[in-house]
Structure formats: structure tokens, C-alpha cells
Amino acid sequence: MPQGMEAPAGTMAEGQTSHTQNQAHPSVYQLMSLVMRDVRNVGKDGFNKAQNYSFRGVDDAIGALAQPLRDHGVFMTPEVLDFQTEVRGKMNAVRMRVAFHFYGPAGDRVTTITLGEASDVADKASNKAMSAALKYALVHTFMIPVDSRSLDDGDRDHPVGQRSPADSYMERLRKPAVWNNVTALQAMHTEAKADGLLSATVYGPGGDESTLGELIVARGTVLKNEAAEREKRKAAEAAAVAAQVAAETGGTVTIDPESFQPHPDGQDFANQAALATSREAVESLRADAESQGLVNAGVLAPDSGGPDVLAAYLERRGAELASGSESEFEGFMRRVRNGWNSIAPTRMALEEARQKGINDVVPFEGDHLGIQDVLEMRLKALKEKASQGGDAERSAA
Structure with a gap:
């Protein structure tokens, strides 16, 4: 439950008000000193089980003073001097400055001014802020x-040993090197899962409440989407350049392997052609690609694993299907061999094997394994090599 945050009180003694002091009665100053003599002590006797902290509540302060104030004829009235409101994520926050006027029977008064601040998801923020201001007005004035602890501790105890286990994760998560790094986020997610903290409640940069796991995943998704959008723009620019070069050179396109980025939609056509079982299906894909202006898009050719133009690959794939010179499995294994040293074609081969149910047993490293297991092991090895290699290899991963 959200709790109020208080600032220390400021006390201002005022002279006679418009009321004429009754000389038969002692001054409010004298009576307040008697109240101070009679007031009992207040400790942090309350305990919040949900959030595991001890507190000294406003009810404790009121309870300690109620009878001494009555006994000596002193009463109090509050006056809100100013307040501010704001929204913090899902919380409504209020900060107010409140004057508490203490009157005696002679008509004079003493005024104490304190600050109160509190947050709440519903309509109780003002109530909590007023209670916070009142508590410290009473504690400081009288x-x-x-107990032996300092008033500066406030209601909530924060020794290092009582910090939330998720606090250390949030401190690391706020660092740019983690917040803007997908790999670091993935490592943190794995670590938090091992620690059993993915469901721990935390508050994101905008103040929104979520679990630690949800926050890490959401940030990783944002970074991946941003990266995909950047790659999409690069691919679109590369496709436009390729189309321009094709128009100027009669359809011959030269691709620089170092700067190549496959066009996402063009690559989709190439992948579909790799799975096609007839020349007619490939020709249908070519027609669709032409209607979308993608025949000259740069792609990773499934048969070679290298950069190519979609039109050139579709031509080869159509001829391959028309010749009927090799079986489906032979054609599949040829693509596996051609792309053996690259991540993208190996991944495409694995996806093709799963979609077509290809899992023939083949010899591999002194053993005989299903081709899907072989491809999974090869893909893992390529990714590990890329993570340890240079920038180009990491980019390919």
C-alpha cells in the first residue's frame, strides 16, 4: 500500500489574535508546555506485513496527545496553505503545505506549518498527505x-539488509550499457529467473508498475523492434539501389557482400521458392514479386547461402525443378552443403526440414543422426562462433 512521505515540521509562534486574551486563563504557551509534560512516548509499533516495514502512524501521535490536550483545554484546527498534484505512472501524487493552529482558552494561538506528500492509485492521496503533515506537526511541536531511532528515518526503514532483492537488478537495469543492450537484457532475464525474481514487483522509468520479468522483456522487445526497423530501412534502400543498377545495366546487379542486407519481403519470396515443389509454383511467385517491384531485391539465395538478386535465384530454382535431375532430398542436402558455413541458410534449411518433415538419418562426426538434429547442432555452433568473432560475424548472427 502506498505510504505518505513527510518533511520535518516548522513551528511559528504567533502573538495575540483579534481575540482579547482572557487574563483569567493561562496562555496557550503555558498550556502546551503542560501538554508536553504529560504526553506519553510513541514507538514504531505498527508493522506492514505486505511490504515488511515498521512504522509510526498518525493514529499513534493523536492517541498520545488526545487526553493531554483535553486535560489542558488546548484544541487544534488545520489550514491547507497550498498543494500540488501530479500523476506518477498509475499513481496520483499530492504535495501540500498545512498550517495547524493550536488555541488555548485565553484566545491566543501557536501555529505549526508542515509538509505532507503521498501517492495513491485512487482518491486517497490528499487524505494521506494531510495525515502525514499532521503526524509530524504533533511529533515536532510537542x-x-x-524510540531510540531518529525521526529522520520516517515511517519506512531502509537498512541495506532489508532492501528488496529486485533493487539490485533495477540499479543495473538503469545503466545505459544494460538498458540499451539486448544481449545484456537476455542475460539479466536468465539470472533473474534463476533467482526466482521474475515476478518481483518493480516500477519502470515512467513509474508504471510491472514485474521485473515483464519490464526486461518489454525493453528487449522495444530494442529488437527498433533494430528490425533500422534493418528494414537499410534493406529498402539497398533494394532501391539494386533496382536502379539493374535498370542501368540491363538486369545485371553486382552486390557487395560486406554491406549486403537482404530485403525482408524479397527474402520471403526466396524462402517460399526454396520450399516450392513445381516450376509453376516458382513462376507464380515470380509474377507476385514482379507486381510488387521485388524481382531485383537483394536476398540470401537458399541454394548458395550468398547474396544474390531474387530474379536470378528464382530462375535457377525454376530450372532446377523443371529438370527433375535430383530428388527432393538430394536438392535439400545440396542446399544444406552450400549454406553449411552461414547462419541464415542453415536456419532456413532447418525450417524447411521441419515444415516438410525431412529427418533422414545421415552420417555426422562419427555417428548417425537425424538431419534436423544435425542442423540444430550446426546452427548452435555457428552462433557461438559468431558471438566470439568480429563485427561482421556478430552482425550475421
């Missing part, structure tokens, strides 16, 4: 005896 010097209510408290």
Missing part, C-alpha cells in the same frame, strides 16, 4: 518521546 516533542513527543519516540
Whole structure:
């Protein structure tokens, strides 16, 4: 439950008000000193089980002073001097400055001014802020005896040993090197899962409440989407350049392997052609690609694993299907061999094997394994090599 945050009180003694002091009665100053003499001590006797902290509530302060104030004829009225409101994520926050006027029977008064601040998801923020201001007005004005701990501790105890286990994760998560790094986020997610903290409640940069796991995943998704959008723009630019070069050179396109980025939609056509079982299906894909202006898009050719133009690959794939010179499995294994040293074609071969149910047993490293297991092991090895290699290899991963 959200709790109020308080600032220390400021006390201002005022002279006679418009009322004429009744000389038959002692001044409010004298009576307040008697109240201070009679007030009992207040400790942090309350305990919040949900959030595991001890607190000294406003009810404790009121309870300690109620009878001494009555006994000596002193009463109090509050006056809100100013307040501010704001929204913090899903919380409504209020900060107010409140004057508490203490009157005696002679008509004079003493005024104490304190600050109160609190947050709440519903309509109780003002109530909590007022209670926070009142508690410290009473504690400071009447010097209510408290336990051995400092008043500066406030209601909530924060020794290092009582910090939330998720706090250390949030401190690391706020660092740019983690917040803007997908790999670091993935490593943190794995670590938090091992620690059993993915469901721990945390508050994101905008103040929104979520679990630690949800926050890490959401940030990783944002970074991946941003990266995909950048790659899409690069691919679109590369496709436009390729189309321009094709028009100027009669359809012959030269691709620089170092700067190549496959066009996402063009690559989709190439992948579909790799799975096609007839020349007619490939020709249908070519027609669709032409209607979308993608025949000259740069792609990773499934048969070679290298950069190519979609039109050139579709031509080869159509001829391959028309010749009927090799079986489906032979054609599949040829693509596996051609792309053996690259991540993208190996991944495409694995996806093709799963879609077509190809899992023939083949010899591999002194053993005989299903081709899907072989491809999974090869893909893992390529990714590990890329993670340890240079920028180009990491980019390919």
C-alpha cells in the first residue's frame, strides 16, 4: 500500500489574535508546555506485513496527545496553505503545505506549518498527505518521546539488509550499457529467473508498475523492434539501389557482400521458392514479386547461402525443378552443403526440414543422426562462433 512521505515540521509562534486574551486563563504557551509534560512516548509499533516495514502512524501521535490536550483545554484546527498534484505512472501524487493552529482558552494561538506528500492509485492521496503533515506537526511541536531511532528515518526503514532483492537488478537495469543492450537484457532475464525474481514487483522509468520479468522483456522487445526497423530501412534502400543498377545495366546487379542486407519481403519470396515443389509454383511467385517491384531485391539465395538478386535465384530454382535431375532430398542436402558455413541458410534449411518433415538419418562426426538434429547442432555452433568473432560475424548472427 502506498505510504505518505513527510518533511520535518516548522513551528511559528504567533502573538495575540483579534481575540482579547482572557487574563483569567493561562496562555496557550503555558498550556502546551503542560501538554508536553504529560504526553506519553510513541514507538514504531505498527508493522506492514505486505511490504515488511515498521512504522509510526498518525493514529499513534493523536492517541498520545488526545487526553493531554483535553486535560489542558488546548484544541487544534488545520489550514491547507497550498498543494500540488501530479500523476506518477498509475499513481496520483499530492504535495501540500498545512498550517495547524493550536488555541488555548485565553484566545491566543501557536501555529505549526508542515509538509505532507503521498501517492495513491485512487482518491486517497490528499487524505494521506494531510495525515502525514499532521503526524509530524504533533511529533515536532510537542516533542513527543519516540524510540531510540531518529525521526529522520520516517515511517519506512531502509537498512541495506532489508532492501528488496529486485533493487539490485533495477540499479543495473538503469545503466545505459544494460538498458540499451539486448544481449545484456537476455542475460539479466536468465539470472533473474534463476533467482526466482521474475515476478518481483518493480516500477519502470515512467513509474508504471510491472514485474521485473515483464519490464526486461518489454525493453528487449522495444530494442529488437527498433533494430528490425533500422534493418528494414537499410534493406529498402539497398533494394532501391539494386533496382536502379539493374535498370542501368540491363538486369545485371553486382552486390557487395560486406554491406549486403537482404530485403525482408524479397527474402520471403526466396524462402517460399526454396520450399516450392513445381516450376509453376516458382513462376507464380515470380509474377507476385514482379507486381510488387521485388524481382531485383537483394536476398540470401537458399541454394548458395550468398547474396544474390531474387530474379536470378528464382530462375535457377525454376530450372532446377523443371529438370527433375535430383530428388527432393538430394536438392535439400545440396542446399544444406552450400549454406553449411552461414547462419541464415542453415536456419532456413532447418525450417524447411521441419515444415516438410525431412529427418533422414545421415552420417555426422562419427555417428548417425537425424538431419534436423544435425542442423540444430550446426546452427548452435555457428552462433557461438559468431558471438566470439568480429563485427561482421556478430552482425550475421
